[in-house]
Amino acid sequence: MTRASGSLKLDKEKRKVPHSSDRHKVVYEEASFSLLSKMTCDPRSWHLKLDKEVIASLNKWEGIILRGIPYGESNKIVTLFTREGGKMTAMARGAKKPASRLAAVTQPFTHGSFLIRTGRGMGTLEQGEPIDSMRHIREDLEATAYASYVVELIDKLTEDNERISGIYSLLYEALHAINEQYDPEAIALFVEWKMLPIAGIHPILHQCANCGATEGEFAFSFMQIGFICHRCFHVDKHAIRISPSQLKLIRTFYTVPINRVGNLTLKKTTKIFMKKLVRTIYDEQVGIRLKSRSFLDQLDSTPELLPRKEKPKESDE
Numbered sequence: 001m002t003r004a005s006g007s008l009k010l011d012k013e014k015r016k017v018p019h020s021s022d023r024h025k026v027v028y029e030e031a032s033f034s035l036l037s038k039m040t041c042d043p044r045s046w047h048l049k050l051d052k053e054v055i056a057s058l059n060k061w062e063g064i065i066l067r068g069i070p071y072g073e074s075n076k077i078v079t080l081f082t083r084e085g086g087k088m089t090a091m092a093r094g095a096k097k098p099a100s101r102l103a104a105v106t107q108p109f110t111h112g113s114f115l116i117r118t119g120r121g122m123g124t125l126e127q128g129e130p131i132d133s134m135r136h137i138r139e140d141l142e143a144t145a146y147a148s149y150v151v152e153l154i155d156k157l158t159e160d161n162e163r164i165s166g167i168y169s170l171l172y173e174a175l176h177a178i179n180e181q182y183d184p185e186a187i188a189l190f191v192e193w194k195m196l197p198i199a200g201i202h203p204i205l206h207q208c209a210n211c212g213a214t215e216g217e218f219a220f221s222f223m224q225i226g227f228i229c230h231r232c233f234h235v236d237k238h239a240i241r242i243s244p245s246q247l248k249l250i251r252t253f254y255t256v257p258i259n260r261v262g263n264l265t266l267k268k269t270t271k272i273f274m275k276k277l278v279r280t281i282y283d284e285q286v287g288i289r290l291k292s293r294s295f296l297d298q299l300d301s302t303p304e305l306l307p308r309k310e311k312p313k314e315s316d317e
């Protein structure tokens, strides 16, 4: 994982931090480090939270810009997701001016190292240095559309300063994979499945949701939010019958880390099936509306809008 080169001018600022809060900060960093090292990409473990208060200080944090809105003549209010402090909103003074040092680094999707002053109320983004400007995402219409969807979904399902481990890595892995030109549709799908627990949905995928059986034929039940076995088909007449390979695929989407499934090439029909399942869950159980989704649906129905690309051969026949 790339880290910033540390060339931000931190030294002078560091000396201003009073000794006691400096010590507090070290404790916090150790705590978050031990959580990170325990972290797995299995969403079931994502209930881990750090509930220490945000300490009023100057922090150099790694993060990704989710969005920015103009504020006044020359400022921007940016929302970014940081590895160390979770999602936060910060004022970037002067960032609206093209000549500003902050103009480029506050563009959506930018992965960078940020110097943020926190305290009560909104933080201030003092400096920023790009680690990756996500050039492909910026330049490719389809990549932009799916990256916007990923960012909006994560943004909608999280609160400021709520540190849930796992989400930063999910965002990081997803955007980097899209930027490295992996199938953006598949990557967005992985994010949708993996964000279910954050939306409060914990699908039962390791056994029958009704009787606990692990053997037999299975169907996916929206009523039970999970698999039901053939002995229990009567509990939900609308459950969708699935094949053993579809069952395996659903489990993979929910539990396997994105960086380990990046090479998987999915057929369009497989993606449509997986999308139907997860979007029905979001629509029925979570009820969030995403602006970027209607654009994606439009792209899906009018693929001629997209420039032709050399597509890799689909391999999961």
Ligand SMILES: [Zn+2]
Binding pocket: 208, 209, 210, 211, 212, 213, 228, 229, 230, 231, 232
């Ligand atoms: Zn059963």
